[in-house]
Amino acid sequence: MRFLFKTDYEDDIRLFPHSGYFVSYGVLLALLVIAPFVLSSYIVSQLVFVCIYATVGVGLMILTGFTGQASLGHAAFLAIGAYTAAYLQQFDVPFPVYFLAAGLLTGLVGALVGFPALRLQGIYLVIATISFAFIVEEVLARWESVTHGNEGMRVKTMSLFGTMVPRDGPVFYFLCLSVLILTIVGTLNLLRSPTGRAFVAIRDSETAARSMGINVSLYKVKSFAISAGITGLAGVLFAHKLSFISPEMFTLQLSIEFIIVILIGGTFSLHGAVLGAIFLVMIDPFLTYLKDDMPGVIAGLAATFGAGKATADGIQSSVAAFASANGLKGAIYGVIIVLFVLFEPLGLYGRWLKIKLFFQLFPLYKRATFKRQKIYVKSERNR
């Protein structure tokens, strides 16, 4: 086990508390840099989606994980970012300009959503954000002069400083990766300064935050704006990656996917956003596997254990029917959320911390270390 001897206040401020972090994050960065040159283009493309989802995850984490305001409307913010990019692109606006414009516009919309949300808490806030998402979806479908309605919009190949950046090339991957890294660093900076502490204070006790001089309304709006802005930036990358956007891509299911990202990852740390994004992006290949290979494998197994040809074929077709059933994805999301909330509320990152602690304390680890305790002294909540 490592003991840190702090000799300066700087030791509590810096992002990497000790040299071990440089080694592990350095190795990770090196692996990510060589990834597009050694991995297949399919996996690199999945990595791009991980970056985009993780960026949204970080944005949502600021709002939900750190400020304690739930949102099921982040697909709408993503849509606003994506459509801003697609719209501005028609007028030959350069990428950096419409990238930032999309972030700013989405941030502004986020702030506007934040205002009515000030009076809402918990489930009511969730309902309000869902309604907002539906409004945006409907506007995108009806405002045909700008969004081309349900026909959708084509997004041209990105051109960055005069060179074309194809959506499946390594440059686009590096762009998404750097956006993710910059977002994470910015968020970490925010969290170690007064604004971030105010966010966490609001999450833990609004009354106490107020009595410490924190303008709760202002900071909630700020949190909404920052969260939406980051999501808008991710939206631009999302639009470029898909090269075509239409209103039915930004549905409630997408918002739920973002919730899964932070819930599965662990809502108390930015690591969670990245882990959750990896997990979510892996669901799709898993479903494809389920559809393509599982029926054959199971039928093969059945045949090995003595089932006749007819039975095996029957099994194969029924498994195939199950695997390609409509709404299976949604059902799987539901099961995943329920299982995580029940058995691992701290998410994948929480599990990782437990494993780490187990080896650090071996053989003294106690199972009760992470047991949640409830304390009932909050009578003065004034809510």
Place this chain on the structure above:
Amino acid sequence: MSYFRAENLSLHFGGLKAVDSVSFAVEKGEILSIIGPNGAGKSSIFNLISRIYPPTSGKIYFEDQDITGQPSYEIAGLGIARTFQNIELFENATMLSNLLVGRHRHSTTQLWQELLFLPSVRANEKAHRRRVEQVIEFLDLEVYRDKLISGLPYGVRKVIELARALCSEPKLILLDEPSSGLNVEETDDMSFWIRDMKTELGITVLMVEHDMTLVNRVSDRVIALNYGRVLAMGSPAEVQRHPDVIAAYLGA
């Protein structure tokens, strides 16, 4: 003109008069205790001052400024800090970050500066940390610096809440039952700290307290309340001899 003044302060919940036209003044640098039986309206007065409830009627003045209409976060910005009867700490954070939140009213950096963590932000953070460390030293909290609040015992949390209030460098501090839930030694420590806050830090203290030993030891003046009304005001000994106060407590 007094330093802090409440004039005809009332708080009615429907027909219930929790606070019924209470007037009192706090002089700069004194320790004023509010005592009274349960439900006398002591904590309600605190909640009126820190604007958790808006008063039904009445005015509050601080440093000759009418602060009745100010939103609650402004009250803290003026230099009025408070603690809560049932501890309102940020449970999932370390003691250090709790205390740093106390520094919030002194933070001057802008959002974009914080996103980039410019040298000015870093310098500010260190300055905040230095002030926080002074408070930690003042209240002997060194061992708990990196501990999560959720794992700390009640008595320690009580002191940490006091520390968080002190971190905001208040001019006036409102202590809501500082000794509730503390054992005898902890109450002793608390009484020394309250004295030190007055003499060393020059903070004016307004506190609600049930423990008469603590009240007698630290208070310059005492106000006794019952049913939202002021029964008596004066030195601790005077108030305790007052027939109305004895009647309120003993029901005689």
